[in-house]
Amino acid sequence: MSKPTVAIVGRPNVGKSTLFNRILGGRAAIVSEHAGTTRDRHFGDAEWNGRHFWLVDTGGLVPDSNETMDKAIRRQVELALSEADLIVFVVDGKDGINPVDQSVAEKLRRSGRSVILAVNKVDDMRDDVTVPDFYRLGFGEPAAVSASVGTRSGDLLDAIVAKLPPPSAAEAEETLDIAIVGRPNAGKSSLANKLLGEDRFVVHSEAGTTRDAVDSVFRYQNRLLRFIDTAGLRRRAKVEDDLEFYSTLRTQRAIERAKVCILVVDATLGLHNQDLRIATEAWDQGTGLVIAVNKWDLIEEKDANTAKRGEEALVQKAPFLQYVPFVYISALTGQRARKVLDVALQVADEREKRITTSEVNQVLEELLQRQQPPQQAGNEVKLMYASQIGVAPPAFAIVSNRPDDVAESYQRYLLNGFRSAWGFAGAPIKLKFSRKSGRK
16 A cells, blocks of 8 residues: 555553544544444555655454454454554543553564554543553553543644654555445355455355455556445335444445446345335446346356346346446355456546547537437427547536427437447446527
8 A cells, every 4th residue: 555554452442542533633444332333454544744644543452352253353453453553552541451452562562563552542631540550561652542532632633643654755656446235145245255365354155244344455457446335225115223323324324425336246146126225226326337247157047148137137127227337256265256356447447438529529410310309299309519528427518509409219219329439337427418609
């Protein structure tokens, strides 16, 4: 990664996610009173005094536990430690030093990483008397802070920035945000693990294991990609508690900020209405879209046309899917998993494509010669000229004498004509009709 990385670690329920949210200035991670809420590494882009760095929230570390989930979280924390330039070790100022804190401290000392000890929940000056006790953990002067209130969080950030490695020119490099979305247990985290080449996300047979939208940043084909692995979307009627609700909301926000969405569909179950809703939501927001049909290896009775017949049936339900690339994969075996990433990059490029005004008008003229706009109530509808007015998603403005009377069927005709000329595979196209200034 081009920017330095700061990892927040500590035992469960000391306020790591609250501190993560405080530093990022929002509610990027789910915060609850339940131990073990944060299971995966959660990346956020932080900035303080002009210095940018990746902030990583980790699950509560229980070094000696043999519980399956504790061991999985421990593996994630170890991965975070291996990548971090700086560790913020969070302890609970109200509880004092806990035996687990001492075990975590020993692990951090062995890691050889630079460590800042943050004593959390020091809400006012009267609580400061407990802070000196934490010198015994061996990380120098503790930084007292209240993540929930914000007290002295600026001082902590000053300390973090002071310990970061010198800035590099590459820190300003732009990332391509890709959201992996889909229903629970479709294989989203398994696909992310294959693409990243490591067990970056906890994969577990329990539906809903991934609760947060989790960001991971890596380099591929000389581009910096940010993967947003999301909790599986459920129908709102099935959202039973606050964690499920916020996970659903988080996934929708992930779709909003992504440049490309990879919709993972379970081939053994088919593309359901919930999948269509996710695809439609991404498309309507102007996000690039790739559909990864997972578990394709489990479909036994298939021939060379099985995929084509399935896609044609889906286009009948949602016509825009004819413009979306489908990739048939097995996240478990890795079959064609890398192709998903290659296609996502192609879609990102298509979404940024810009066409010259002369070429836009040449294609528009050809389309008009082939078929004129339908007339409305005896009034002639004319299209004068057009130009591309935006990218990501591609947007075109067309000037007409009667912009409100251009029939929807003719708008689809124009969109199809533009796609025939320039592709835009996987990218929505927006059309805007306007009246020429000063004309009626």
